[in-house]
């Protein structure tokens with residue numbers, strides 16, 4: 001089974017990206033995947049009050065409708081994140097809307113939050129065993145009259161089944177969504193979202209961490225203001241980053257497509273932004289490092305730049321699921337080499353170095 005799975009990335013590349021993705025989800029739904037061995041204790045870590053057996057997850061967008069969170073955990077991830085889900089189902093943008101950049105090991109997507117809506121995802125999450133960490137990434141419908149109300153609905157709807165929430169205000173494919181990263185709008189959004197969590201906690205429910213996922217394209221001066229709002233509102237974590245609108249250094253002809261760019265070409269920009277956020281927040285807010293992880297070395301670089309957890313998506317398309325095991329081996333090796341106890345001891349050790357690099361170097 002493992003050998004078959006390692007061949008999958010090449011075979012899947014013969015199909016259109018969305019067909020390949022659907023086939024992957026169906027295989028996972030059928031349980032046609034190898035189960036990972038238990039993690040060594042040195043990879044265990046904690047994040048905003050959650051305890052994980054390892055810091056690796058698959059990023060949002062892979063399992064938009066909560067079809068396979070348990071398969072993701074069995075593949076060896078320390079956590080899964082479903083979504084982005086919006087209150088009402090929506091079809092997203094016209095196809096084709098996902099493009100591989102084979103030369104650059106990247107992907108451009110302009111899916112536009114295609115998903116089956118809250119009810120369908122909630123139904124699936126209610127049916128699954130309450131084991132493992134499964135976060136819910138929430139967003140707003142394209143034509144919502146009050147977008148912030150859609151996020152509040154996300155918190156209310158999934159409170160009993162989510163281990164944590166990610167507020168996605170950084171997708172470039174819903175026009176105007178990234179405006180919610182403007183400080184005043186962000187403050188309004190977070191005030192309402194946290195009020196909704198407080199209501200749940202007043203009813204005796206546990207505190208669910210709330211994480212905000214940012215774009216890697218926020219100008220430096222604005223980033224300072226955004227971080228001031230996130231700190232003032234006491235967010236439990238920050239995820240950096242979503243896809244980029246930058247097309248710096250690409251060679252593939254698909255680079256002309258509109259949408260968000262992910263994968264290897266995003267690695268540099270997202271890791272530098274991660275390190276800058278780590279420095280600006282003094283390492284006090286735990287971070288999820290995302291963007292262009294396609295090797296053990298790249299995942300370790302995110303940890304050293306300041307990430308407590310990492311997530312990946314595009315790397316899996318090019319490398320297949322054996323990448324997860326390879327990342328763990330690299331991380332375990334680094335823990336031994338540096339003579340520390342656990343992976344968490346390496347967080348941020350090279351943040352200064354990363355933060356000083358130019359974004360488009």
Ligand SMILES: Cc1cc2nc3c(=O)[nH]c(=O)nc-3n(C[C@H](O)[C@H](O)[C@H](O)COP(=O)(O)O)c2cc1C
Pocket residue numbers: 059060061062064083084098107109111113137168171213241242243261262263264266290291292293311312313314315
């Ligand atoms: C096809 C595709 C769909 C995505 N959908 C979402 C989404 O629904 N919500 C979200 O927060 N991020 C979404 N993302 C962004 C990823 O979660 C991640 O932040 C980004 O791809 C960078 O990581 P990577 O380089 O490892 O892919 C999507 C990415 C891709 C490639």
